[in-house]
Amino acid sequence: MTIDSFRRWYWIHKWTSLVCTVFLLLLCLTGLPLVFSDELRLWLGEAVEPPEHAVRAEPVILDALIQDARARRPQDHVKFLIRDDDGPAWFVTMGDTPAAQENSATFTYDSRTGEFLHAVPQNEGIVNVLFRLHVDMLAGLPGTLFLGVMGLLFVASVVSGVVVYGPFMRKLPFGLVRGARGPRLRWLDLHNLLGIVTVLWALVVGITGVVNTLDRPLLGYWQMTEISEMIAPWKGKNPPARISPVDDAVRAAEGAVPDMLIRFIAFPGTPFAGSHHYMVFMRGDTPLTARLLAPLLVDAETGQVSDRRDLPWYLTLLLVSQPLHFGDYGGMPLKILWALLDAITIVVLWSGLYLWWRKRQQRVEDMIVVDPSQNAVRV
Known part of the structure; x- marks a missing residue:
């Protein structure tokens, strides 16, 4: 040199x-x-672990979780239903409005029994x-x-x-x-x-x-481009008079891609879904594909899949980067x-x-x- x-x-x-x-x-x-x-959230009481041996003969009705969350906060709107990848739990996320950026509440439910477990603290605590x-x-x-x-x-x-x-x-x-x-x-x-x-x-x-x-800018760009294209045929139409249960959207998504699992569901009115649809995000069922998502647009009135697309490369890169950054994919x-x-x-x-x-x-x-x-x- x-x-x-x-x-x-x-x-x-x-x-x-x-x-x-x-x-x-x-x-x-x-x-x-x-x-x-x-581990810190569990130790500080900001999260709970589902019971180890809970069982139920029949699958949990997800709409029952939604109704319970609405009963706990009747003034709020359900934004997302999120499945925990690391344990048997569902998270119901609520906001003042469906499109609110800040969450007003997040409730944890046992995915095997449907039992309410915990109200996650919002924007507070040492970990936050x-x-x-x-x-x-x-x-x-x-x-x-x-x-x-x-x-x-x-x-x-x-x-x-x-x-x-x-x-x-x-x-x-x-x-x-x-x-x-x-x-x-x-x-x-x-x-x-x-x-x-x-x-x-x-x-x-x-x-x-x-x-x-670049998380928020990339998600915002995706919403303005591909999501806008997916929901464009329903723009200007009146919202559906009846919203089908979220279980119908889940069954439709699982039927469309049976080799994938539910990761989370965006409800009608959120920026990810528009006013006429659920947006169901499916993930792979192996350690290598668990971070890769496939979004499906499900009609909120009929419960039928309206559109399906692969995530763009920049969002795939973002999803792969997140676990690598924090080292939370290897136990x-x-x-x-x-x-x-x-x-x-x-x-x-x-x-x-x-x-x-x-x-x-x-x-x-x-x-x-x-x-x-x-x-x-x-x-």
Whole structure:
């Protein structure tokens, strides 16, 4: 590597790191407990587990769950019926209006017996605060998009760090930490070692984090394009006089794609469904396809499937990115690994700030020997 090339990459690594490090520390510190968000919610009483041995001879009537939720909050409207992928539970989500962005209530029911289990706290609790800080710094969509920009800088920092790592460590054994030559050199070696060990994980989490910040814009674009096309034939028509039970929509969707399972159902009046339909989202029945969804438009009056389409590639990318980012697709062993790598990344970020703070005493450039005859950099 030439001197000029090395200096350019070092400049990129230095300044992309400095700009994003404080925000990345916030994301890592909040992301660490969020890896165990399901366990935290149970421990804090913000969620409950269905009984282990509950059984029922007949399938649960989903419309009975809807009627129970409406009885608990008669002034609100049902927005979504969501099936829990990790346990035998259904979630009924309600809002002040069908199109309300904020949820007014979420009720949990046992999917085997139909028994009411729990009212999920809305926009409160420690886990919710941590999640909001991690997603948008309590600043809404602008905060989310800002963190997306910081994520791009982080990816640039990781890539440039890998490029810079080679000239620094070419003459040294891998993993060497030169502790006898002072704390700054010791932290520099630790920073390089821990950074290169976690580089692949950091790139995966960084890139998927950037994709996840586009959640709302991508969903909004999909609603304005493909969903609008699906419901266009019913625009301008009067809403149906009778809404068929949600069980009819489920049976129609399961009959149309018998090799898939129900993931969630958007009710008439929500932005996902329009005023004349249910939108039933089906998922694959294997670990590899469980995150891939197929939306079916089901007529709310007749209970018949009106349209079916595959998700566009950008939403598929988003759905695949979400479990990769939080490590919630491989059980507790993967969560522990994700938490360990997160903790190591916190050390990398902190040590980077420390090295920059101490640069007046010993600049990194002082450890570089320039060989004019080869126009190259060596340690």
